[in-house]
Amino acid sequence: xxxxxxxxxxxxxxxxxxxxxxxxxxxxxxxxxxxxxxxxxxxxxxxxxxxxxxxxxxxxxxxxxxxxxxxxxxxxxxxxxxxxxxxxxxxxxxxxxxxxxxxxxxxxxxxxxxxxxxxxxxxxxxxxxxxxxxxxxxxxxxxxxxxxxxxxxxxxxxxxxxxxxxxxxxxxxxxxxxxxxxxxxxxxxxxxxxxxxxxxxxxxxxxxxxxxxxxxxxxxxxxxxxxxxxxxxxxx
Amino acid sequence: xxxxxxxxxxxxxxxxxxxxxxxxxxxxxxxxxxxxxxxxxxxxxxxxxxxxxxxxxxxxxxxxxxxxxxxxxxxxxxxxxxxxxxxxxxxxxxxxxxxxxxxxxxxxxxxxxxxxxxxxxxxxxxxxxxxxxxxxxxxxxxxxxxxxxxxxxxxxxxxxxxxxxxxxxxxxxxxxxxxxxxxxxxxxxxxxxxxxxxxxxxxxxxxxxxxxxxxxxxxxxxxxxxxxxxxxxxxx
DNA sequence: CGCCTTTAGTTTACAGTGTAAACCGCCCGG
DNA sequence: CCGGGCGGTTTACACTGTAAACTAAAGGCG
Numbered sequence: 001x002x003x004x005x006x007x008x009x010x011x012x013x014x015x016x017x018x019x020x021x022x023x024x025x026x027x028x029x030x031x032x033x034x035x036x037x038x039x040x041x042x043x044x045x046x047x048x049x050x051x052x053x054x055x056x057x058x059x060x061x062x063x064x065x066x067x068x069x070x071x072x073x074x075x076x077x078x079x080x081x082x083x084x085x086x087x088x089x090x091x092x093x094x095x096x097x098x099x100x101x102x103x104x105x106x107x108x109x110x111x112x113x114x115x116x117x118x119x120x121x122x123x124x125x126x127x128x129x130x131x132x133x134x135x136x137x138x139x140x141x142x143x144x145x146x147x148x149x150x151x152x153x154x155x156x157x158x159x160x161x162x163x164x165x166x167x168x169x170x171x172x173x174x175x176x177x178x179x180x181x182x183x184x185x186x187x188x189x190x191x192x193x194x195x196x197x198x199x200x201x202x203x204x205x206x207x208x209x210x211x212x213x214x215x216x217x218x219x220x221x222x223x224x225x226x227x228x229x230x231x232x233x234x235x236x
Numbered sequence: 237x238x239x240x241x242x243x244x245x246x247x248x249x250x251x252x253x254x255x256x257x258x259x260x261x262x263x264x265x266x267x268x269x270x271x272x273x274x275x276x277x278x279x280x281x282x283x284x285x286x287x288x289x290x291x292x293x294x295x296x297x298x299x300x301x302x303x304x305x306x307x308x309x310x311x312x313x314x315x316x317x318x319x320x321x322x323x324x325x326x327x328x329x330x331x332x333x334x335x336x337x338x339x340x341x342x343x344x345x346x347x348x349x350x351x352x353x354x355x356x357x358x359x360x361x362x363x364x365x366x367x368x369x370x371x372x373x374x375x376x377x378x379x380x381x382x383x384x385x386x387x388x389x390x391x392x393x394x395x396x397x398x399x400x401x402x403x404x405x406x407x408x409x410x411x412x413x414x415x416x417x418x419x420x421x422x423x424x425x426x427x428x429x430x431x432x433x434x435x436x437x438x439x440x441x442x443x444x445x446x447x448x449x450x451x452x453x454x455x456x457x458x459x460x461x462x463x464x465x466x467x468x469x470x471x472x
Numbered sequence: 473c474g475c476c477t478t479t480a481g482t483t484t485a486c487a488g489t490g491t492a493a494a495c496c497g498c499c500c501g502g
Numbered sequence: 503c504c505g506g507g508c509g510g511t512t513t514a515c516a517c518t519g520t521a522a523a524c525t526a527a528a529g530g531c532g
Contacts, residue, residue: 018511036446041450042490054491055510063490115355118406126439126446127409134436141438154438155445159407159454167403170354172393175361200370202377202390209391212361229461255480278519290520291481300520475532482525496511498521501503 019051021059025073028066032112042066071117075132078102088143092233093227095143096157100165100223103130107169114173118166128162130169135169152232203206242348255287257295264302268348278302307353310346311368314338322375328383329463332393334403335376336459337367343405350409354402364398366405366460389469400462 027049032040042063060066076223078084084102088095107114107130118129127137137158144154197204264287268276278299282289298304314320320338324331343350343366354365365372373394380390435439 005248041488043488051509052511054512057491058509119351119355122410126443128407129410133373134433134439138436138438141442145438151445151466155442156450156454158446159450160458161453163403163407163458164399165403166406167399167401169404170402171364171399174355174358174365176464185502200374202374202381203370206377206387206391207362209387210394214392214395215394218399222399225461225465277517279517287480288482289518290483293520294480473532475530477528477530479528482523484523485521487519490516492514494511494513497509499508499512500504501505502521 003025018067019049019055019059021069022073024049024056024059025065025069028070029110029113032070033110036112037116040067050194067116068120070113072133074106074113074137074229075130078106078136081105082207086139088147092144092147092149092157093231095147095225096161096215096230097223099140100161103165104169104172104219107173108176111173116171128159128166130166131158133164147232153230157230160226160230164222168213168215168222170220172219175213175215242397253437254289255285257296257305258283258309260292260295260302261305264306265310265346265349268306268345272348272384273352274442276303286472293435301387303352304356307356308351308369310342311353311366311372312347312370314342317341320423324379324383328380328385329467331379331383332397332463332466333459336397336455339401340405343409345411350405354406364395364402366402367394367398385470389466391468393466396462404451404455404458408455411449 014188024045024060028045031045031048035044041053042056044236045066046053048211056066057105059140059141061070078099079086082101083105085095103119110117114130117132120129122129122132124134127134131137131140140158140161149157197207203210241378249389260281264276264281267281267284271280274418277289279289280293281302285292291472292302296305314335315322317338319341320334321331343353346414350366353368358365360370363370367373367376375391376394379397381387381392385393439446
């Protein structure tokens with residue numbers, strides 16, 4: 001019974017009110033972002049879409065595939081990002097920088113989904129999170145080789161690049177209050193208990209610096225260093 | 237006689253046939269390593285220990301705490317590692333190198349547990365996986381400052397170090413067949429389906445290089461570069 | 473010794489999970 | 503008109519985490 005009062009849809013992606021794989025995937029991503037990964041349940045997601053849990057199974061073979069679909073879909077958003085070029089027309093440095101920033105943007109937009117991107121088992125051993133799709137991997141390698149890299153250094157660059165991104169972004173996202181954990185977001189009953197740091201004098205002393213968020217600058221600097229290092233790889 | 241002797245053992249670590257928090261934690265880590273994270277269930281773990289599921293709750297408040305306990309316990313194995321020094325007596329470079337190798341050893345010994353180490357929500361925002369304990373963080377900062385680093389560069393080094401380790405080790409462990417996924421380990425019914433790579437010519441061409449496992453060398457090289465970079469940070 | 477409290481583990485119970493299988497109403501092409 | 507399939511629901515089941523009640527053995531202490 002569809003009463004005229006429609007609950008506000010967070011992401012009116014596709015127009016039809018019927019179900020649809022992409023609608024499910026998007027709703028799943030949104031749900032994770034709002035309530036955390038642990039809360040994502042077939043029944044709850046169904047309810048979110050105004051449908052019974054089993055209805056989802058017509059479009060998604062299992063919960064695990066649902067999650068894989070979600071990460072795939074989120075990753076493919078990168079192709080929509082106008083700041084991320086499809087090839088290295090402006091040089092490989094430009095390509096890498098823009099790709100890295102695109103991924104960082106993506107991670108910060110989906111802080112709860114990102115750990116999923118990072119740790120879901122890859123379908124092939126050579127696609128490395130967070131790049132995570134044959135399409136992107138190929139695009140990356142194409143960009144480098146088209147810029148004069150030969151195969152071996154291109155692969156080396158691919159490895160260094162993904163490793164750097166994974167480490168940095170996972171940590172940035174985790175520090176940004178991305179409780180992978182279960183529940184509470186707005187429960188002020190936990191005053192964080194201010195753990196007793198007397199046993200850890202260095203942490204205690206540097207607490208200010210440790211709490212400071214320098215992720216953005218660190219990202220830029222490390223990325224710069226990485227690119228420089230990749231540049232050295234070019235001739236070999 | 238045997239019953240009259242009292243076990244005033246200060247360290248009742250294990251050995252007794254009775255239950256015990258550390259026994260549970262170790263069994264949990266072993267179980268994850270053997271059957272995968274998804275299979276770790278209170279009942280199954282109980283069965284493994286010859287006990288009913290609910291018995292575990294006397295030593296562990298919940299499944300989530302069980303997992304936190306497991307990662308904590310695994311991480312603390314590092315303190316037992318004779319190759320990893322407790323301080324920077326032989327210089328901070330030596331300390332960092334040995335610590336990094338210790339962590340890599342740990343990751344490779346517990347490939348299934350490591351993703352857990354990497355992604356469990358940290359108890360404080362400044363402890364960064366995979367170092368992951370106040371004790372280790374403080375030890376790290378102590379080592380650096382005792383070697384003449386002042387606070388800011390020490391923290392910067394801490395960040396770069398953890399970020400590098402997390403990225404590299406997570407990827408190395410993932411590529412090493414660490415299916416975070418659910419089930420099968422010895423099911424040969426999946427012939428890997430040899431995905432059609434004609435649409436991805438670069439991947440297809442570089443497949444050999446991509447499949448090559450150069451983790452160890454990359455680890456050494458990147459670590460070296462990182463340390464060099466940290467050295468530059470020292471004066472500031 | 474008898475009794476009582478504590479400890480260590482079990483039993484029972486329940487709400488919630490993923491998903492297989494059967495079911496049902498509706499639209500549509502013949 | 504009719505039958506078939508498409509899209510969704512109902513029912514069912516094995517399994518999960520965990521609260522609560524229970525039981526049996528082990529000290530402690532008069």
